[in-house]
Amino acid sequence: MAKKFPINPAHPERVCWGCDRYCSADDLRCGNGSGRTQHPAEILGDDWHSWTADEQKAEPTE
Template sequence: MAKKFPLHPKHPERICWGCDKYCSVDALGCGNGSGRTMHPAEVLGEDWYLYGDWGIEPDDDGKNVRPDGH
């Protein structure tokens, strides 16, 4: 099962959002040699999850989502 994914993290620039590891930007664990993957809020704005077909639903607290609503 995938980890919870925060809708609005406090400091998204400190984390790579490219997989379920959520590594620190200075310790990327995937080893693919690429740079950090930005959080969708950094690219699309705070309401990023309201538009498009992400296949996600916010948790009851409205702070996190899980893929496919799981």
């Protein structure tokens, strides 16, 4: 069973978010790449969970 994913953790930079292990940033155990996977809040901001996909379809380019 997967662990519950934290919406806005206090210090997301201390953890790798690439799998369900949530390894410490300085002790990556899963081998899921060479670097730490960032939390969406680090990339998109604290309101990342309220974002939705744009429902309008893009016009085709010629």
